[in-house]
Every structure is written in structure tokens, then in C-alpha cells.
């Protein structure tokens with residue numbers, strides 16, 4: 001990592017974006033670097049992809065960590081804070097999904113519920129808890145400390161890939177509001193709740209794609225860049241906290 005990285009990074013606001021080697025997270029990372037931040041990329045696996053993206057983006061580093069494991073979360077935040085000696089922004093983007101018909105209750109097994117909560121609720125909460133001291137220091141430097149959780153429209157409306165997923169995202173939305181109260185005024189906490197986004201994850205979600213094309217006022221699914229734009233907007237504001245920003249092309253209106 002070395003001295004040079006430290007000097008380069010400290011001139012910029014530093015953001016950790018979890019799950020950022022593909023899909024929405026990669027688009028967020030690109031946008032943040034374009035806007036002048038230094039980004040710490042992360043993924044559960046795909047280490048080579050992460051290193052290559054960090055090299056391509058320049059103002060970036062990469063850390064691998066399995067967020068289903070508590071010790072890995074601790075290591076991630078400790079290594080992230082060490083890279084530039086500070087942490088100003090945390091984007092909790094990493095998540096798991098999966099399709100289970102809502103009327104197939106047996107398929108939504110307790111193991112699936114536990115996995116959903118572990119990665120989509122407990123991990124983001126713990127990453128915020130572990131980052132709190134770094135974000136508070138950032139606030140004192142006027143680093144505009146904030147957290148952005150990527151939840152889902154499925155956490156707002158009774159929809160989504162599966163009931164455990166939707167319930168976990170609803171929990172993440174509530175955690176967002178609760179933590180906005182606990183961590184203000186130093187740290188703002190918001191969420192972006194995407195509808196359908198074109199990523200490798202949703203490449204074969206044919207029905208959802210048809211629904212968005214036919215019914216959403218925007219007549220298309222989101223591109224990962226659309227979600228990155230919403231994240232950037234929340235990073236740049238000073239007075240918005242506890243907000244769940246629905247970014248679904250207006251489908252909720254239909």
C-alpha cells in the first residue's frame with residue numbers, strides 16, 4: 001500500500017463501498033472516483049476483479065472479506081480505515097437475493113431466513129457500528145460523514161424476489177431510520193431503495209423486466225449508473241437523514 005497511497009488518499013474523501021466488483025456497487029465506485037473520492041472496493045470473492053478495478057480507477061484500493069463472518073467484518077473496517085487513515089463514507093451495497101415464489105412457504109426455509117438476515121441486515125449494521133468512530137472523526141474534520149444503505153423497493157412494498165429478502169430489506173430500511181436518530185448530527189444515515197436494476201444478478205428476471213418496460217413511468221429498469229447517481233446525491237447533501245430514497249422509475253405509482 002505504502003506512503004504514496006496514503007498521501008493520495010488523504011486529499012480525497014474516503015468511501016468504502018461493499019460488494020463493489022460488479023453490478024450496482026461497481027457503478028457506485030466508478031461514480032465516486034469520478035466525483036473526486038478515494039474508494040475502497042470490496043467483494044466476497046472475485047479478488048482478481050477487485051484488484052484490476054482498483055488499478056483501473058486509480059484512486060482506489062481493494063479488500064476481500066466474507067461479510068457472513070463477524071471476524072471478516074471486523075478485519076474489513078480495520079483494514080479500510082488503515083489504508084488512508086480515515087473513513088468518511090460507508091456504502092453498504094453488498095447483498096444476497098434469490099427467487100422464491102411468495103406462496104411457496106416451505107421453500108423459504110429457516111436457513112434461507114438466517115442467511116438473508118446475516119448478510120442483508122446484521123452485516124450492514126455491524127459495519128456501521130465498527131465504522132462509527134472513524135465516521136465521527138471525519139465529522140470533526142468536516143468530512144461530511146455519512147452512511148448509505150442499498151436496500152430495495154421490496155423493503156417498502158410487499159414485493160421482491162422472496163419473502164425473506166423483502167423482510168430483510170424492510171429491516172434494513174428501519175435500521176436506517178433508527179441509526180439516523182442515534183448517529184446524528186455527526187453522521188447522516190440514508191438508504192437508496194432500487195426497483196429492478198440491470199445487473200448480472202437480474203439478467204434472467206424476464207418477468208420483472210417486462211413489467212418495468214410496460215408499466216413504470218420511466219419505461220425501463222434502472223441502469224447501475226442511475227443508482228450511483230442517487231447515492232452521489234445523498235453523499236453531497238447536508239440536511240437529509242433517515243430517508244429511504246425509492247429509485248424504481250416510478251413503478252410504485254402504478
Ligand code: NAD
Nearest residue numbers: 019022023024043044066067068094095152196197199201
Ligand atoms: P451483485 O450480485 O452484482 O453484487 C452483489 C455484491 O455483494 C457482490 O459484489 C458480492 O461480492 C457481494 N456479496 C454478496 N454476499 C457477500 C458476502 N457474504 N460477503 C461479501 N460480499 C458479498 O448484485 P447487485 O444487483 O449489484 O446488488 C447490489 C445491491 O443492490 C444488493 O444489496 C441488492 O440486494 C440490491 N438491489 C439490487 C437490485 C437489482 O435489481 N439488481 C434491486 C434492488 C436492490
